[in-house]
Amino acid sequence: MFEVIGKPWPKVDALHKCTGETRFADDLHMPRMLSAKILRSPHAHARIRRIDVSRARALPGVHAVITGRDLPTRFGILPVSQDEEALCVEKVRYVGDPVAAVAAVDEWTAEEALRLIEVEYEPLPALLTLEEAVAEPSVRIHEYGDGPNIHKMVSLEFGDVAAGFARAEYVREDIFFYAGSTHLPLEQHAAVAHYGPDGKLTLWSSTQTPHYVHRALAKVLGLPPSHIRVIATPVGGGFGGKSDPFSHEIVVAKLAMMTGRPVKITLTREEVFYVHRGRHPVLLWIRTGVRRDGTITAMHVRSFLDGGAYGSYGVATTYYTGALQTVTYKIPCYKFEGVRVFTNKPPCGPKRGHGTPQPRFAVEVHLDKIAEDLRLDPVELRQRQIVEAPSITVNGLPISSCGLRACIDRVVEASGFREKFRRLPFGQGVGFACSAYLSGAGLPIYWNDLPHSGVQIKIDRGGGVTVFCGSADIGQGSDSVLAYIVAEVLGIFPEDIRIVTADTDLTPVDLGSYSSRVTVMAGNAAVEAAEKLRRLLFRAAAERLDIPEDQLMARGRRIFDRADPDRGLEFAEVAQLAEARFGTLGAVGSYTPPKPPGRYKGAGVGPSPSYSYSACVAQVSVDSETGFVRVEKIWIAHDVGRAINPRLVEGQIYGSVYMGLGEALMEEYAFRSRYGVHKAPSMLDYKSPTTLEMPEVECFLIETDDPHGPFGAKEAGQGPLLPVPPAIANAVYDAVGVRIDELPITPEKILKGLDDKARGGSGRIGPTSIPVLTWPEPIRVEPPPQWREGSRVSS
Amino acid sequence: MEREQQIITLRVNGEMYTLAVPVYKTLLEVLREDLNLTGTKHGCELGECGACTVLVDGEPVLSCLVLPVDLEGREILTIEGLMEGGRPHPVQIAFAETGAAQCGYCTPGIVLSAKALLDRNPAPTRQEIAEALSGNLCRCTGYLHILEAVERAAVRGREMRAVSGGF
Numbered sequence: 001m002f003e004v005i006g007k008p009w010p011k012v013d014a015l016h017k018c019t020g021e022t023r024f025a026d027d028l029h030m031p032r033m034l035s036a037k038i039l040r041s042p043h044a045h046a047r048i049r050r051i052d053v054s055r056a057r058a059l060p061g062v063h064a065v066i067t068g069r070d071l072p073t074r075f076g077i078l079p080v081s082q083d084e085e086a087l088c089v090e091k092v093r094y095v096g097d098p099v100a101a102v103a104a105v106d107e108w109t110a111e112e113a114l115r116l117i118e119v120e121y122e123p124l125p126a127l128l129t130l131e132e133a134v135a136e137p138s139v140r141i142h143e144y145g146d147g148p149n150i151h152k153m154v155s156l157e158f159g160d161v162a163a164g165f166a167r168a169e170y171v172r173e174d175i176f177f178y179a180g181s182t183h184l185p186l187e188q189h190a191a192v193a194h195y196g197p198d199g200k201l202t203l204w205s206s207t208q209t210p211h212y213v214h215r216a217l218a219k220v221l222g223l224p225p226s227h228i229r230v231i232a233t234p235v236g237g238g239f240g241g242k243s244d245p246f247s248h249e250i251v252v253a254k255l256a257m258m259t260g261r262p263v264k265i266t267l268t269r270e271e272v273f274y275v276h277r278g279r280h281p282v283l284l285w286i287r288t289g290v291r292r293d294g295t296i297t298a299m300h301v302r303s304f305l306d307g308g309a310y311g312s313y314g315v316a317t318t319y320y321t322g323a324l325q326t327v328t329y330k331i332p333c334y335k336f337e338g339v340r341v342f343t344n345k346p347p348c349g350p351k352r353g354h355g356t357p358q359p360r361f362a363v364e365v366h367l368d369k370i371a372e373d374l375r376l377d378p379v380e381l382r383q384r385q386i387v388e389a390p391s392i393t394v395n396g397l398p399i400s401s402c403g404l405r406a407c408i409d410r411v412v413e414a415s416g417f418r419e420k421f422r423r424l425p426f427g428q429g430v431g432f433a434c435s436a437y438l439s440g441a442g443l444p445i446y447w448n449d450l451p452h453s454g455v456q457i458k459i460d461r462g463g464g465v466t467v468f469c470g471s472a473d474i475g476q477g478s479d480s481v482l483a484y485i486v487a488e489v490l491g492i493f494p495e496d497i498r499i500v501t502a503d504t505d506l507t508p509v510d511l512g513s514y515s516s517r518v519t520v521m522a523g524n525a526a527v528e529a530a531e532k533l534r535r536l537l538f539r540a541a542a543e544r545l546d547i548p549e550d551q552l553m554a555r556g557r558r559i560f561d562r563a564d565p566d567r568g569l570e571f572a573e574v575a576q577l578a579e580a581r582f583g584t585l586g587a588v589g590s591y592t593p594p595k596p597p598g599r600y601k602g603a604g605v606g607p608s609p610s611y612s613y614s615a616c617v618a619q620v621s622v623d624s625e626t627g628f629v630r631v632e633k634i635w636i637a638h639d640v641g642r643a644i645n646p647r648l649v650e651g652q653i654y655g656s657v658y659m660g661l662g663e664a665l666m667e668e669y670a671f672r673s674r675y676g677v678h679k680a681p682s683m684l685d686y687k688s689p690t691t692l693e694m695p696e697v698e699c700f701l702i703e704t705d706d707p708h709g710p711f712g713a714k715e716a717g718q719g720p721l722l723p724v725p726p727a728i729a730n731a732v733y734d735a736v737g738v739r740i741d742e743l744p745i746t747p748e749k750i751l752k753g754l755d756d757k758a759r760g761g762s763g764r765i766g767p768t769s770i771p772v773l774t775w776p777e778p779i780r781v782e783p784p785p786q787w788r789e790g791s792r793v794s795s
Numbered sequence: 796m797e798r799e800q801q802i803i804t805l806r807v808n809g810e811m812y813t814l815a816v817p818v819y820k821t822l823l824e825v826l827r828e829d830l831n832l833t834g835t836k837h838g839c840e841l842g843e844c845g846a847c848t849v850l851v852d853g854e855p856v857l858s859c860l861v862l863p864v865d866l867e868g869r870e871i872l873t874i875e876g877l878m879e880g881g882r883p884h885p886v887q888i889a890f891a892e893t894g895a896a897q898c899g900y901c902t903p904g905i906v907l908s909a910k911a912l913l914d915r916n917p918a919p920t921r922q923e924i925a926e927a928l929s930g931n932l933c934r935c936t937g938y939l940h941i942l943e944a945v946e947r948a949a950v951r952g953r954e955m956r957a958v959s960g961g962f
């Protein structure tokens with residue numbers, strides 16, 4: 001049916017990447033270029049009394065030294081949390097907070113100059129845990145928020161939760177903790193700024209969101225946006241970690257403006273650890289009421305996020321810890337309370353799955369326990385209550401397609417789960433979990449009614465096609481997806497297409513590579529632009545061939561008569577006919593997601609054009625002597641709507657499984673408790689899986705042809721991470737009978753659990769209490785009009 | 796700044812270079828900054844991630860941990876030197892076809908580690924490949940397409956040798 005879509009084409013930039021041709025930000029070099037370095041705070045919390053940069057300025061080879069006074073305007077990714085300074089003005093809030101910056105002839109000189117900057121600090125009490133932040137209202141990290149050190153507090157109730165619990169025949173409560181982790185991209189953040197004699201600034205940066213960086217630069221530097229050009233270089237690993245506008249990007253821009261010379265900065269690996277914006281550590285409390293057969297009657301979730309020192313995406317993250325619980329199983333009434341606190345640690349932000357892996361871990365382990373309590377099959381318990389499509393969830397999220405049932409069937413069958421569950425010898429076990437994720441946020445980060453993605457296409461007389469789009473390729477293959485889609489519509493091949501992306505001067509806006517939005521949003525914009533051009537080409541070809549336009553077809557670099565394929569013209573020939581007939585050939589397409597149905601405060605987080613679904617079975621072996629867990633195999637099925645390129649989808653699934661495995665078993669963003677110093681800011685000490693820990697993965701793609709996706713496609717980059725940690729945790733329990741309700745599941749915790757069990761305890765390891773907070777009165781939301789216990793929308 | 800410089804002669808990708816470099820500069824820095832061979836990447840500059848892997852006399856070496864002064868008279872191969880006559884090496888082609896490069900930042904180092912492995916063991920098992928690449932971190936791929944790419948390159952290499960051996 002398709003010629004390009006659905007086939008395993010190599011990525012358009014694959015050979016560049018394999019031959020060292022790809023130019024990442026730190027690979028850029030310009031004549032007269034200076035090197036920049038940033039001085040960072042050694043204190044977790046302190047007032048800046050005085051900064052003396054005179055000795056640094058006097059050092060030969062130093063061209064500029066700046067402090068917070070040179071860049072006083074605050075910025076931040078979300079309009080509600082403009083709480084960052086490119087260089088701190090009055091206070092530092094975490095070890096690593098930027099304080100001053102130097103531009104010098106080379107990195108060594110810049111480094112030497114940093115040592116000559118004198119900063120006098122007045123240390124303040126540091127709040128390093130969520131509990132401390134809540135307990136010490138006299139110490140304030142920020143002056144804004146929903147309370148002392150409380151960045152955001154939300155309370156939402158959908159439907160009548162008390163009535164839902166009253167209908168329950170069994171109610172269970174659990175508490176979980178999901179540790180923070182960091183993205184650990186292989187590429188350290190880097191940026192190069194150039195300020196021309198025309199007063200125009202260009203910034204090359206390894207960023208996932210050039211559009212948002214553009215906005216932040218305009219705000220902080222006070223330049224008109226039309227004088228700023230941001231180019232996202234190929235990103236050497238993002239995972240959410242390069243989605244904020246960063247201090248170093250603004251700093252090099254300012255230094256370039258002051259010196260009139262290009263300035264480059266590349267963060268050290270240690271700085272990358274401190275810059276962070278990683279997974280929020282989240283404490284979760286969950287209470288669910290079910291009927292005896294496991295049918296959910298009500299759910300209540302409380303989440304406690306340790307946000308670190310700044311807002312970042314945190315308000316959205318807070319809502320995300322509550323939003324997507326309703327997207328997998330029918331939940332007739334649902335209450336969510338969430339809080340994000342400030343602590344004197346590096347700011348947390350979005351990491352693959354953004355705020356949803358933590359509650360998904362909680363829900364899926366919690367359901368496993370409920371199934372065991374009621375002697376129900378954990379698979380059947382879920383199968384019984386999968387959401388239907390189309391439908392609208394109780395919190396107003398529109399489900400347009402759902403392949404979860406097929407996902408479950410495939411992994412359960414392939415893994416032999418039913419034959420293995422609770423039947424393997426001690427030390428071996430299997431676990432099961434499901435999940436859902438959004439295909440792009442339904443609303444933009446700043447309020448506007450503009451398109452979320454734009455694509456422009458031009459066709460050259462020689463038949464070459466160039467596609468322009470603001471999207472940033474971070475390795476997921478978004479450039480390639482644009483090429484596949486345009487090639488399919490125009491009947492040419494990906495290699496006939498040149499892709500120009502992520503350049504705010506040259507390309508129409510795409511909001512960025514976050515929230516798994518690019519395939520759906522840029523893809524739809526590309527389809528629209530390409531179809532406009534195809535209409536022109538068909539008109540020109542129809543006139544020449546004397547065939548009705550609707551009888552034409554574009555395929556294999558030809559436009560021809562569907563009924564008589566020999567009657568046709570070469571693509572390049574038609575391009576010339578069309579240009580002669582209509583003038584220069586170009587077209588634009590844009591995409592705005594459907595308006596979400598929810599109409600309450602907070603309804604902006606969670607809606608998406610479509611949701612992907614995943615189901616996973618993990619098989620593990622646990623050494624009860626050492627506590628060491630080995631994941632033997634992962635079976636995972638993912639409803640991707642349609643695989644534009646199955647190999648790239650498979651790559652996203654493998655990568656997600658890998659990252660979920662790391663978070664389940666070893667990755668932990670941990671601090672020395674008194675000083676706010678990272679325990680392991682190096683790639684050796686921060687444990688991440690190598691080739692030797694990566695298990696065999698059997699993956700299945702489920703296609704549901706979503707009505708909102710380009711060719712029916714949904715997301716693949718983040719969703720498949722979600723079921724992996726709970727499936728592993730459930731498998732560990734199946735193997736040795738201890739519940740580790742706290743990630744990562746380290747050997748120490750397993751041994752502690754086994755020891756506890758041997759002494760007659762439950763063997764459960766995990767948090768046992770949650771902070772006592774006064775929650776605000778919930779915003780009560782009536783279920784949407786079409787909603788009937790998650791049932792089908794009649795349309 | 797006054798910094799002690801040393802004149803060294805390096806053989807990189809078959810070409811001889813004579814340069815004056817500060818003695819503390821690592822091979823990684825000299826390759827990237829003095830020779831403009833930016834295909835060699837850096838992820839930590841502490842010998843932890845493998846991104847800066849190059850081959851010295853055919854053996855993988857972390858270029859961030861060696862000083863060029865120690866490498867005079869040795870044969871250094873970087874990712875740029877792997878192409879022959881503008882044609883990518885079979886390992887590079889296999890990586891491209893398999894989707895083994897996602898962001899591509901770890902790729903040059905892994906391609907070179909894989910080449911070194913296949914040169915000494917043309918038919919490695921999956922476990923042998925995993926062991927040979929265990930010092931190269933990748934955060935995108937979950938390694939599986941990389942292992943598949945090396946297997947594919949190995950099969951191709953054997954086929955090519957079988958064909959050429961037949962003449």
